[in-house]
Amino acid sequence: MTEHDEGPITVSVVVPVYSGQDYLMRLAEELDAVRTHWEEIGAPLSLAELILVDDASIDGSPAVIDRIAERFSWVMPLHLSRNYGQHPATVAGILFSAGNWVITMDEDLQHPPSRIAELLACAAERSADVVYAQPTAAVHRSALRDRGSAGIKQLISWLTGANHVRFVNSFRLIRGEIARSAASVAIHDTYFDIELGFFSQRFASLPMALVDERYVRTGKSGYGIRSLIAHAWRMVFSAHLRLLRFAALLGAFTTALALFLAVALVVSNLVWPHLVDVRGWASQMVAITFFGGVNTVLIGIALQYLSTLVLRAHGRPTFFVVDRSKDARLAAFFASRPT
Amino acid sequence: MKWGRRSTGGKNRHYLVFGGGLVGAAIDEAIARGGHWQATAMRWDWTDADQRRAQLAALPGLMGESARIDIIWAAGVSGFSSTDADMATETGHVAEVAALARTLSDQCPIVAFHLFSSIGGLFEGQSWIGAESQPRALRPYGRGKLEQEAMVLDLAPGIVPRIYRPSSVYGFTPNGRRGLFAAIIASTLTNRPAVIFGSPHTLRDYVFAQDIGDFLAGTLARPLTGETVMLLASGKPTSLSEAIATIEAQIGRRYYGRFDKAPHNALDMTVRMTALPPGLRRTPLRLGINLVHQSMLRSLISEAHAP
Numbered sequence: 001m002t003e004h005d006e007g008p009i010t011v012s013v014v015v016p017v018y019s020g021q022d023y024l025m026r027l028a029e030e031l032d033a034v035r036t037h038w039e040e041i042g043a044p045l046s047l048a049e050l051i052l053v054d055d056a057s058i059d060g061s062p063a064v065i066d067r068i069a070e071r072f073s074w075v076m077p078l079h080l081s082r083n084y085g086q087h088p089a090t091v092a093g094i095l096f097s098a099g100n101w102v103i104t105m106d107e108d109l110q111h112p113p114s115r116i117a118e119l120l121a122c123a124a125e126r127s128a129d130v131v132y133a134q135p136t137a138a139v140h141r142s143a144l145r146d147r148g149s150a151g152i153k154q155l156i157s158w159l160t161g162a163n164h165v166r167f168v169n170s171f172r173l174i175r176g177e178i179a180r181s182a183a184s185v186a187i188h189d190t191y192f193d194i195e196l197g198f199f200s201q202r203f204a205s206l207p208m209a210l211v212d213e214r215y216v217r218t219g220k221s222g223y224g225i226r227s228l229i230a231h232a233w234r235m236v237f238s239a240h241l242r243l244l245r246f247a248a249l250l251g252a253f254t255t256a257l258a259l260f261l262a263v264a265l266v267v268s269n270l271v272w273p274h275l276v277d278v279r280g281w282a283s284q285m286v287a288i289t290f291f292g293g294v295n296t297v298l299i300g301i302a303l304q305y306l307s308t309l310v311l312r313a314h315g316r317p318t319f320f321v322v323d324r325s326k327d328a329r330l331a332a333f334f335a336s337r338p339t
Numbered sequence: 340m341k342w343g344r345r346s347t348g349g350k351n352r353h354y355l356v357f358g359g360g361l362v363g364a365a366i367d368e369a370i371a372r373g374g375h376w377q378a379t380a381m382r383w384d385w386t387d388a389d390q391r392r393a394q395l396a397a398l399p400g401l402m403g404e405s406a407r408i409d410i411i412w413a414a415g416v417s418g419f420s421s422t423d424a425d426m427a428t429e430t431g432h433v434a435e436v437a438a439l440a441r442t443l444s445d446q447c448p449i450v451a452f453h454l455f456s457s458i459g460g461l462f463e464g465q466s467w468i469g470a471e472s473q474p475r476a477l478r479p480y481g482r483g484k485l486e487q488e489a490m491v492l493d494l495a496p497g498i499v500p501r502i503y504r505p506s507s508v509y510g511f512t513p514n515g516r517r518g519l520f521a522a523i524i525a526s527t528l529t530n531r532p533a534v535i536f537g538s539p540h541t542l543r544d545y546v547f548a549q550d551i552g553d554f555l556a557g558t559l560a561r562p563l564t565g566e567t568v569m570l571l572a573s574g575k576p577t578s579l580s581e582a583i584a585t586i587e588a589q590i591g592r593r594y595y596g597r598f599d600k601a602p603h604n605a606l607d608m609t610v611r612m613t614a615l616p617p618g619l620r621r622t623p624l625r626l627g628i629n630l631v632h633q634s635m636l637r638s639l640i641s642e643a644h645a646p
């Protein structure tokens with residue numbers, strides 16, 4: 001074991017900021033309290049950095065971020081040149097992180113910093129690479145917003161075959177190397193959580209009560225309904241859709257059915273020619289069904305090729321090597337000191 | 340080694356650059372781009388001490404009167420695998436140039452000694468390196484660099500010391516040491532597997548040589564104010580896998596290489612962005628790799644067309 005390995009297990013916190021001027025200082029103070037607490041109890045953990053990514057904020061957040069960075073040396077301000085959206089901002093923050101684990105969270109304190117340790121404990125206990133906070137109740141206290149969000153996740157999970165999409169939440173813990181590798185190959189239109197699925201299957205979720213106080217109080221969220229729709233689109237287009245495979249299978253089935261029908265129609269036309277009065281009906285039906293099936297198969301194959309290229313563009317690796325050797329230390333700590 | 344002169348308002352100024360590697364060449368290019376200096380190249384022989392001494396002894400006479408002389412030491416052939424003996428040799432060379440600085444300070448009111456040290460050597464295995472971080476050399480390379488720093492700091496107050504601690508420098512110079520990214524690009528272009536010292540997840544801070552060159556050239560044009568010791572880095576941790584993915588995307592081919600973690604090559608080293616000096620440009624990794632790739636292609640083409 002090297003000297004470096006015996007150092008603390010480091011945690012980077014990444015927060016994309018769009019309109020959080022009223023919350024950011026309190027967020028930094030709460031994270032500072034977590035940082036201090038870990039130091040005081042001698043935890044093998046260090047909250048090493050908070051990366052505040054100013055996504056061309058529409059309020060006074062940039063100045064607040066700079067003030068926070070002046071006050072806390074472990075805070076890194078990152079000002080994006082224009083508004084890119086929550087996921088690209090998160091990706092940018094992750095690419096500037098250096099922790100063994102990366103926490104992503106929202107700016108508005110709906111994700112309590114005091115629960116970070118529980119996410120780490122969950123990762124250690126279940127040997128997970130990604131742990132999502134799973135809200136136990138309606139986060140926005142709005143049936144439309146909450147059920148709509150859950151419904152879209154269920155649908156996309158079914159369409160893409162990516163089961164972890166059901167749990168997706170922006171309060172997440174990710175193994176550092178997986179977070180950075182996924183972020184480094186992500187393009188603007190990639191949904192980051194789909195990208196994470198290219199690098200790991202070890203996803204876990206941890207139930208916890210989360211409330212978006214800002215939305216409940218003001219009816220406004222840092223990122224509005226348009227950005228949520230954009231999220232859903234991004235999620236669909238990042239994924240390897242099952243529908244493509246279904247299309248190819250459907251085409252193959254139709255072609256087989258057409259061949260069977262062709263044989264049946266030819267036989268019936270020869271044996272019972274009086275059954276169909278219209279001449280040419282059988283051959284027309286056979287031709288339509290057969291070529292329809294062939295077309296569907298070809299379209300399915302073309303889409304599959306396209307999907308392979310799209311996945312390549314989204315950075316899906318052939319393989320990825322991971323180092324989980326530090327997990328035992330984390331597990332031992334949480335076993336001796338439950339959160 | 341190169342020395343240059345410029346005359347403004349009837350006053351002469353001089354600079355001396357030692358080093359033709361990535362950093363030395365980048366400084367030389369940046370100064371040349373400025374276009375105000377007349378430069379002369381001289382051969383710095385690492386093995387012939389008599390020749391070196393004769394050169395150094397001749398320099399004060401060649402330069403004549405000067406309002407300010409900047410001596411830049413970006414030379415050195417040491418690396419992580421250097422032994423104590425290697426470092427002693429290199430430090431001996433720094434001492435020779437430091438003695439020259441003392442001689443020059445007798446004939447010039449302002450003499451500055453700019454020494455290029457190394458973040459890697461001094462802070463090996465440390466992350467989030469900042470202004471408050473304490474050097475902790477783990478091997479002869481780092482200890483030697485610390486000794487060189489101390490030697491240059493001891494030149495004050497007669498001579499203005501400036502210490503630059505660059506992180507992992509990348510770039511391309513046809514005749515110098517290649518640097519990691521140029522080696523990976525060359526390996527990818529030729530399909531020849533290379534060995535990378537580190538693991539795919541090793542985090543390092545990669546700084547583009549041209550950014551350092553421009554920063555130093557800018558320093559020559561300004562009064563000598565500000566910090567004595569500066570970290571020259573990008574402030575962005577980059578894993579080797581991210582660098583390789585960027586190179587593969589740039590070239591459009593896969594890289595096939597081997598990683599060697601032994602003995603301590605997998606240690607992370609990262610630098611806080613807030614610890615960097617003002618005025619240091621930080622070329623984004625993607626652009627930097629693109630520029631290295633283009634330089635290498637141009638070099639290959641001119642080699643192919645050479646008579």
